Amino acid sequence: MTPRAPFSVSGKRVVVVGAARSGVAAAELLVRRGAAVILTDIRAHIEDEERLRAAGVDLELGGHNAETLTRADLIVLSPGVPPRQPALDAARRAGVPVMGELELASRWLRGRIVAITGTKGKSTTTTLTGRMLEAGGHRVLVGGNIGHALSAQVEDSTEDTIHVVEASSFQLETVETFHPWIAVLLNFSPDHLDRHADVDEYAAAKARVFDNQTPDDWAVLNADDPASLALARAARARRLLFSMDDEALAEGVVLSGDTIARKAATRREALVPLAAVKLLGRHLLADVLAAAAVATIAGVAPDAMTRAVESFTGLEHALEPAGEIGGVRFVNDSKATNIESAHRAIESFGPGLVVILGGRFKGGDFADLRAALVERAAVVVAIGEAAPLVHKALEGVVPVRDAADLRAAVRTAFASARPGETVLLAPACASFDMFRDYAERGRAFKQEVARLQQDWNGTREQ
Numbered sequence: 052m053t054p055r056a057p058f059s060v061s062g063k064r065v066v067v068v069g070a071a072r073s074g075v076a077a078a079e080l081l082v083r084r085g086a087a088v089i090l091t092d093i094r095a096h097i098e099d100e101e102r103l104r105a106a107g108v109d110l111e112l113g114g115h116n117a118e119t120l121t122r123a124d125l126i127v128l129s130p131g132v133p134p135r136q137p138a139l140d141a142a143r144r145a146g147v148p149v150m151g152e153l154e155l156a157s158r159w160l161r162g163r164i165v166a167i168t169g170t171k172g173k174s175t176t177t178t179l180t181g182r183m184l185e186a187g188g189h190r191v192l193v194g195g196n197i198g199h200a201l202s203a204q205v206e207d208s209t210e211d212t213i214h215v216v217e218a219s220s221f222q223l224e225t226v227e228t229f230h231p232w233i234a235v236l237l238n239f240s241p242d243h244l245d246r247h248a249d250v251d252e253y254a255a256a257k258a259r260v261f262d263n264q265t266p267d268d269w270a271v272l273n274a275d276d277p278a279s280l281a282l283a284r285a286a287r288a289r290r291l292l293f294s295m296d297d298e299a300l301a302e303g304v305v306l307s308g309d310t311i312a313r314k315a316a317t318r319r320e321a322l323v324p325l326a327a328v329k330l331l332g333r334h335l336l337a338d339v340l341a342a343a344a345v346a347t348i349a350g351v352a353p354d355a356m357t358r359a360v361e362s363f364t365g366l367e368h369a370l371e372p373a374g375e376i377g378g379v380r381f382v383n384d385s386k387a388t389n390i391e392s393a394h395r396a397i398e399s400f401g402p403g404l405v406v407i408l409g410g411r412f413k414g415g416d417f418a419d420l421r422a423a424l425v426e427r428a429a430v431v432v433a434i435g436e437a438a439p440l441v442h443k444a445l446e447g448v449v450p451v452r453d454a455a456d457l458r459a460a461v462r463t464a465f466a467s468a469r470p471g472e473t474v475l476l477a478p479a480c481a482s483f484d485m486f487r488d489y490a491e492r493g494r495a496f497k498q499e500v501a502r503l504q505q506d507w508n509g510t511r512e513q
Contacts, residue, residue, distance in 0.1 A: 060084050060085060064122065065089075066127070067089070067128075068091055068128050070110075073130055074127075075099070075103065077129070078090040081127070089108075089109045089119060115138050121141055125149075131221065134225055152201065153218065153223070153226060154227055159205045160204070162212030163212070164230065165180060165234075167180065168223060169238045170237075173237065175335060175365065178193065179338065179363050180215050184346060184349055184351060186351065187350065187352060191212070191214075192214050194214070216231075226262070228263060229263060232269065233271060234269070235271040236257065236260065237276075238279055254278075261286035261287075266289065267289075270286045271292075271341060272292050274299055291303060301314065302316060304341075304343050305340070311323040321353060323343055330370070335370070368383055368385040368489060371383040373476075373496065376503060377465075377507060379468045387479060388410075389415060389479060390415035390416065390419050392479070393406075393477040396475060403427070403468075403469070404429065405464045405474045406428050406475050407460045407475065407476045407496075410479075410480030411436050412436065412437040413481050417440055417445060417479065429469075430464070433452070434455075437479075438453060450467075
C-alpha cells in the first residue's frame with residue numbers, strides 16, 4: 052500500500068460542522084493533534100458539552116456562523132451535514148478547504164482499510180466481515196457509519212490493523228485521498244434523494260470508493276447487480292465478483308448448492324456451509340457472500356469463516372425477530388428505509404404477511420412493491436407522512452389500513468393477522484417524521500410489541 056502523505060493540523064483553526072457522533076469524534080481527534088477546534092451545530096444544546104469544553108473544544112451552538120467558517124484554516128463536515136449550502140460555499144470561495152470526517156480520519160490511519168458501501172446490506176456485511184477477519188487472526192476495528200466513527204479509531208491504528216468501514220454516500224461524497232485496500236460495492240438502487248440532487252449524484256458518491264485504488268488493491272462486486280458493475284467500470288483495482296448463481300461466474304465467490312464456495316479456473320474451494328447461516332431472509336446470503344469474498348482476499352481459512360458465520364444471528368433492526376403473540380410472529384426491519392430494501396424484506400416471507408409501511412418518503416415508487424405484496428400480504432398498514440402515497444399506490448391491490456402512530460400500527464396489524472402469519476415492519480421510508488432515526492423507530496416497534504404481549508396476556512388471564 053502506498054504510504055499516506057504527512058498531514059498536520061497543529062496550530063491551525065479547524066471548524067467541525069455537526070456535533071453528532073462523527074463530528075464529536077473528529078473534534079476530539081483534532082484537539083489531540085494540536086488544532087484549535089470549534090465545534091458548531093444548529094442545535095442550541097448537545098450532549099457532553101462540559102466534557103468537550105474540558106477537552107479543549109470550543110462550542111458554537113444554535114447555528115453555523117458564516118464568519119467563523121470563512122476565518123477557518125480547515126472545515127470538517129459530519130456526514131449528516133450537506134456539503135453544499137451557502138455558508139460552506141462562501142468559505143470555499145474564501146479559500147478554506149472543506150473535507151468530511153471519513154477523509155480526515157483516513158489521513159492518519161496506519162492500518163489498511165476495507166470499505167463497504169451499497170444501498171442495502173452495508174451494516175450486516177461490515178459486521179460479519181469484521182467477525183470473519185477476527186476469527187482468522189487479524190487485528191480488526193469495525194466502524195464508520197456504524198459503531199465508532201473512524202476518527203475514534205485513529206489512535207488505535209497500527210500497521211497490522213484492518214479497519215472494516217461501513218461507508219455511506221454522505222461520507223463518500225467528500226473523500227479526496229481515502230484509499231481502501233478492499234472496496235466492496237454490494238448493490239445500487241436509488242436512495243437518499245432527499246439529500247442528493249438526483250440519482251446520478253448519489254451514484255457518483257458511491258463510485259468514489261474506488262477513486263484512489265491502485266492495481267494492487269481489490270474491488271469486490273456483486274455480479275448479480277448490473278448497476279454496481281457499471282459504477283465500478285473505471286476502477287483500477289483487481290476484481291473479485293460474488294454471485295448467488297453458481298453458473299453466472301467462471302471465477303469468484305458463489306452460492307453452490309448447499310455451500311458458499313470460491314471458484315477459480317481449475318479448482319473450487321468450499322468456504323462456508325449454508326447450514327452455518329443463521330440469518331433470516333435469503334437476500335442476506337448475498338451479504339455473507341461479500342464478507343466471504345473479503346475474507347478470502349485476507350487469507351482467512353474456511354473453518355474460521357464458518358465459525359464467524361455460525362455465531363452471527365444478524366443485526367438489530369435488520370429482519371430481527373421481535374416476538375410472537377397468539378401464534379403471530381413480529382419482525383423488525385426498521386433499517387428498510389427505501390423501497391428496494393422493503394421489497395427484499397417482503398420477499399423473505401411466504402403468504403400470510405401484514406406489512407407496516409410508511410414514514411418520511413425518500414423517493415421511489417410504492418407501486419414497485421405490488422407484485423411482492425399480492426403474492427404475500429394479507430394487509431398493509433400505512434403510517435406517517437407517506438401514508439397517502441401508500442394508499443395511492445396500493446389501494447385495490449391489497450387492503451390498506453391507516454394507523455395514527457406506531458402503537459396503533461402494531462395493534463392494527465395484530466388484529467389483521469391470523470395465527471401462523473407474520474407482522475413485518477419494513478417501512479420503505481425514513482423515520483424522521485416520528486423518530487430520531489431508524490434505530491429509535493425499531494426500538495419503539497419492539498416496545499409496542501412487548502406492551503401488546505402484556506395486554507394480550509392480561510386479557511387471557513381474565
